[in-house]
Amino acid sequence: MHNTKAYSAASATSPLASATIARREPTEHDVQIEILFCGICHSDIHSVRNEWSEFMSTAYPIVPGHEIVGRVTKVGAAVTRFQAGDLAAVGCMVDSDGTCPHCKAGLENFCPNMTLTFNSPDKHLGGVTYGGYSESIVVDERFVLRVPANLNLAGAAPLLCAGITTYSPMRRAGVTKGKKVGVVGLGGLGHMGVKFAHAFGAHVVVFTTSPGKREDALRLGADEVVVSSSVNEMQKHAGSFDFILDAVSADHDINAYLNLLGLGGNLTLVGAPAKPLAISAFSLIVARRSLSGSMIGGIAETQEMLDFCGAHNITSDVEVIPIQKVNEAYERILKSDVKYRFSIDMASLKAE
Secondary structure: OEEEEEEEEOOOOOOOEEEEEEEOOOOOOEEEEEEEEEEEOHHHHHHHOOOOOOOOOOOOOEOOOOOEEEEEEEEOOOOOOOOOOOEEEEOOEEEOOOOOHHHHOOOHHHOOOOEEOOOOEOOOOOOEOOOOOEOEEEEEHHHOEEOOOOOOHHHHHHHHOHHHHHHHHHHHOOOOOOOEEEEEOOOHHHHHHHHHHHHOOOEEEEEEOOHHHHHHHHHHOOOEEEEOOOHHHHHOOOOOEEEEEEOOOOOOOOHHHHOOEEEEEEEEEOOOOOOOOOOOHHHHHOOOOEEEEOOOOOHHHHHHHHHHHHHHOOOOOEEEEEHHHHHHHHHHHHOOOOOOEEEEEHHHHHHO
């Protein structure tokens, strides 16, 4: 066991502050990683402030962060896929049972015994796991990913959550050239959805409540931009979409988007509104439409996504900050004051 610097919160109302945490020494199957960048996900904020207590109560102190990119510093004797000096990444999970049907199907993200990167029981040291707002992390080789060398590392960090969250449902839906794809909301998730849909060759339409986002949506790869408050603009697209990715976490009329789907079209939720959404049965029935949700992806699919990003030079649009500005960043995220994700330069932790 060794100590490392981190930023943690002592309670739901405490700011994140400098701390020292314990990390295990690498076992024979472990990879030790010096963390270079860690993205800030909105779920970090929910967890730190214990806002998901009805299904995932927060244990304090908490060290959040599950969008991790770094460099390997040490590997266990049985590790075969990594060596010291390699670029590596860690996403939302660091372990699973490996034996359940989901794990055997490459869907570790649905394992009932999945260990999250932070705030899950730590079978090695006791207590709970600590995440990426820290100098280093030790992870089982099975849950460490390779990072294409051509990618900007600060922009690559959010791929480990925002990236896979938007890539996975598009792959399942068969998004490709000739398909018409809608992306609802142009934020941290939505902007990644636009980039992926464009790279897949689809005709991409962004739906936004903000006319001022039109230029940026087109820059990111959209072919059209629809201001969703305009009934006429929405009506022009009725019944024409193959797939819609809904990345909005605020309350909204989902039937307005379901009615834009063509025969057999699918709308997948990746945003998580706090209140239940009212769904008209006829929005689904009349055109055999479907509504589904999606949550990150398995390890193999996440590696596929990173490789795809390497081939197409896709990263998240980020604002890089030092760890000392993390509390300010949280407040700015709540005001939607970032384009489009924050990435923490973990070298700043050395100044603590």
